[in-house]
Amino acid sequence: MCSLGFLNRTIQSQLVSVLCRQLATRINLEVPRITTPHKLKVQFEKKEKTILRKKAIHARSNMSNRKSSLVISCKRSQYNHHKGQTYSEFNPSMLASHGWNNYKSLGDHFTIKAHSQNPALQAINESARTFEDFDLNENLLQQIEKLNLEYPTKIQRRTFNAVLHGQNVICAAETGSGKTLAYLLPVMELLWRMQHYESDKDTPPNSPRAIIILPSLELANQVMEVASNFAESCGVSMKLLSGKGITNENIRYFGKETMDIVVSTPMTLLKFFNSGKLSGARCQHVVLDEADTLLDDSFSDVIRSIMKKLQIIVASGEMENNKHVVFGTQLLLISATMPRSLESVLEDHVEIESFKKIKTDSLHRLMPHVPQTFLRLHHEQKAAEILKIAKESLANNKPTMIFCNKSDTCFWLNKLLEEHGIHSIVLNAQMDRKLRINRFANFQNEAANIFVCTDICSRGLDTLRVQQVINFDLPQFVSDYIHRAGRVGRVGADDSGRVVSFVTQKWDVKLVWNIETAARKTAELENVNANIKRKITGIVRKKFQRS
Numbered sequence: 001m002c003s004l005g006f007l008n009r010t011i012q013s014q015l016v017s018v019l020c021r022q023l024a025t026r027i028n029l030e031v032p033r034i035t036t037p038h039k040l041k042v043q044f045e046k047k048e049k050t051i052l053r054k055k056a057i058h059a060r061s062n063m064s065n066r067k068s069s070l071v072i073s074c075k076r077s078q079y080n081h082h083k084g085q086t087y088s089e090f091n092p093s094m095l096a097s098h099g100w101n102n103y104k105s106l107g108d109h110f111t112i113k114a115h116s117q118n119p120a121l122q123a124i125n126e127s128a129r130t131f132e133d134f135d136l137n138e139n140l141l142q143q144i145e146k147l148n149l150e151y152p153t154k155i156q157r158r159t160f161n162a163v164l165h166g167q168n169v170i171c172a173a174e175t176g177s178g179k180t181l182a183y184l185l186p187v188m189e190l191l192w193r194m195q196h197y198e199s200d201k202d203t204p205p206n207s208p209r210a211i212i213i214l215p216s217l218e219l220a221n222q223v224m225e226v227a228s229n230f231a232e233s234c235g236v237s238m239k240l241l242s243g244k245g246i247t248n249e250n251i252r253y254f255g256k257e258t259m260d261i262v263v264s265t266p267m268t269l270l271k272f273f274n275s276g277k278l279s280g281a282r283c284q285h286v287v288l289d290e291a292d293t294l295l296d297d298s299f300s301d302v303i304r305s306i307m308k309k310l311q312i313i314v315a316s317g318e319m320e321n322n323k324h325v326v327f328g329t330q331l332l333l334i335s336a337t338m339p340r341s342l343e344s345v346l347e348d349h350v351e352i353e354s355f356k357k358i359k360t361d362s363l364h365r366l367m368p369h370v371p372q373t374f375l376r377l378h379h380e381q382k383a384a385e386i387l388k389i390a391k392e393s394l395a396n397n398k399p400t401m402i403f404c405n406k407s408d409t410c411f412w413l414n415k416l417l418e419e420h421g422i423h424s425i426v427l428n429a430q431m432d433r434k435l436r437i438n439r440f441a442n443f444q445n446e447a448a449n450i451f452v453c454t455d456i457c458s459r460g461l462d463t464l465r466v467q468q469v470i471n472f473d474l475p476q477f478v479s480d481y482i483h484r485a486g487r488v489g490r491v492g493a494d495d496s497g498r499v500v501s502f503v504t505q506k507w508d509v510k511l512v513w514n515i516e517t518a519a520r521k522t523a524e525l526e527n528v529n530a531n532i533k534r535k536i537t538g539i540v541r542k543k544f545q546r547s
Contacts, residue, residue: 053093072096072519074110081520083115095516100376100509108376112519116368119361120153120177120491134160135323136189139233144185147229153178153491155360160186162356163332170291170333170342172359174367175486176493180226180289180462183332187285188227191260192234193325194284205256206278208239210285212263213306215293217242217433218440219460223289224263226462236260241268241278251275266294266302273309280310284329290460291333292479295341307349331355336459336486337364337479337528364482364524366515370489371498374512379504383416386472389500390422390450398467399443402452403484405473407431413472414452424450427457458483464493471501474508478525481511 036044072081079096092098096110122128128151131144152160155173162169163186173179187210194209212227214220220242231238239257241264254277262269262278272278288294294303312329331350333339338359343352366372377385386402393400404410407430414426425448427439443451444465451457451466458480466487475481481501488497503512518525 069115070113071115072110072112072516075108079110085520087520092513092517094520095513097374097376097503097509097512097516100503100512101506103378105376106378106381109374110516111371111373112366112516114369114371114496118367118369118489118491118496120155120174122151122154122157124151129157131185134186135164136185137192137234140185140189140192140230143230143233149181153182155179155358156182156185158358159183162358163187163330164189166328166330168331168350168355170335170339170355170357170359172335172338172357172363174360174362174365175336175483176488176490177360177362178491179334179336180223180460183287183289183334184223184227185230187261187287187332188230188234188236190285190325191236193323195235197325203258204279204282205258206254207280207282208259208262208278209282210261210287211269211280211283211310212261212287212289213266213269213294213303214263214289215265215299215459216456217265217436218427218457219290220263220265221441222460222462227261227263231261238263240264241272251277266299266306270302270305270309273306283310284327285332286310286312286329287332287334289334291335291339292337293335293459295333295339295345297341300341300345303345304348307346310349312349336483340529364528366519366525367485367489369496370485371496372485372515373498373500374503374515375500376503382472382502382504385502386413386470387416387420387422389468389470390417390424393468394422394449397449399446399449399465400451400468400470401457401463401466401484401487402450402470402472403458403475404428404452404454405475407454409473410452410454417450417452422450423448424452426452428454429456455480455483458487461487462490463487464490466493467495467497469497469499471499474501474503474505474511476507476511477527477529478511478514479528481515482525482528 068082068084070080071083071085072079074080074096076096079094087094096108099105100108130150131141131152134152136144155171155177159169159171159179159182163183169183171179171182173182191209212223214223220240224238224240227238230236237257237259238261239259241262251271254272254275264272269278273280288303293299310329312331331346333342333355342355346352375385390400390402392398402413402424404413407428410426410428414424417424425439425443427436431439440451440457440461442448444463446465455475469484469487471481471484475484485499488495488499501512503509514526517523
């Protein structure tokens with residue numbers, strides 16, 4: 001029995017080994033497979049990429065860049081950006097605001113910190129130029145000294161010589177860089193020089209030698225006030241023609257006056273020309289201040305009509321006692337963004353090639369000396385947040401401008417603040433002219449610390465007192481953001497201030513992406529175009545075409 005059992009086991013083992021050899025040598029052997037569902041596989045791959053991306057971001061934050069100064073501080077520290085930090089492949093996923101289209105991002109925030117000095121100021125050293133280095137008369141220099149103006153800004157240094165030599169000039173520089181004095185001082189100097197060529201008998205009434213055009217009543221009042229500081233010392237007479245209240249009936253009784261400089265808004269100026277109460281035959285200097293706005297579709301037709309009345313003669317410069325004197329008509333365009341409708345509006349009146357373009361390196365860039373915070377909020381959270389900030393502003397004595405996109409929102413916000421015991425001044429374009437008068441002046445004179453307004457107050461106003469700008473509504477266009485933010489951090493201000501923006505709508509996020517990308521790449525902002533009317537018309541046209 002034992003021998004038979006052993007024999008059976010031997011046969012069994014031989015049979016098993018033969019069977020294994022046969023299985024191993026089969027060509028079409030079917031090996032069982034364990035498969036993963038496609039959706040699960042995609043999820044695994046996506047998760048793996050997310051983990052790798054987070055590790056890369058974390059690694060960047062722990063690099064030597066971490067030792068350098070912080071430029072962008074984020075709620076989620078892995079998105080922090082340091083000075084000098086670079087990216088091999090820049091993409092939107094590296095932005096702190098990348099996921100802000102999703103409601104889950106509510107409560108997120110980031111701040112572009114102040115990381116440099118005001119770029120408008122020249123370095124004060126032995127080679128720094130003073131106002132005395134330019135061909136300005138002694139009376140003008142004495143007045144400059146009385147106003148404690150010691151060093152011209154970068155844009156002023158570059159603009160003075162071009163204007164004094166009689167060139168047509170496009171002057172484009174960042175907000176708050178001193179552009180008003182950049183054209184006003186050399187124009188005053190040239191008018192003072194021309195007095196040697198004209199006697200009182202040669203001076204016809206209502207025939208100015210310089211016309212300064214501005215888009216709003218508030219800006220016209222401001223430039224008039226600044227120019228008045230120098231007019232008397234140069235023996236120059238001035239006249240303000242501005243306001244919707246000026247009717248043809250008022251103009252009919254306008255008397256005869258001697259005026260060297262006229263400051264006006266476009267429509268009012270055209271009314272005076274059409275009535276024959278103003279002559280442009282003697283005009284030698286035409287200034288379009290806030291030229292990007294004056295040349296856009298909102299004002300372009302009026303500006304064309306004014307240019308026809310002026311009958312511009314090509315300016316030329318001549319030397320007299322080693323100083324230039326300008327004959328003909330000099331055209332100066334002043335703006336915080338580069339005008340884009342220049343040729344279409346002015347090509348029939350002046351050679352575009354005759355303009356000397358002067359712009360700063362900081363044009364269309366974020367101000368490096370002003371902190372700018374962006375808060376991702378639900379629209380229902382805005383009221384509580386603005387009340388919190390307003391109360392903090394009053395407690396810390398911080399004069400604040402709050403910008404809204406619509407006049408109705410302005411009125412509502414003003415009422416909300418008043419109901420909570422916060423006194424504020426409101427100003428927008430829908431208000432009657434009589435109500436608008438002195439509103440901004442009252443704010444400047446400390447009648448209130450909170451000023452609620454629309455974009456009518458975003459351009460050109462000299463807001464040295466303002467220490468904080470709040471975008472209650474984020475503007476639709478980057479050019480408006482530049483102008484609003486420019487109400488703080490101005491040359492001569494005691495405080496560089498800060499800007500806070502509420503981000504509530506999905507269309508707001510695209511603008512924030514543009515701003516954050518420019519900050520991280522230290523680059524110019526994209527799509528800076530001040531022709532708002534044309535852009536809005538284009539958006540409406542596209543919507544109708546789709547429907």
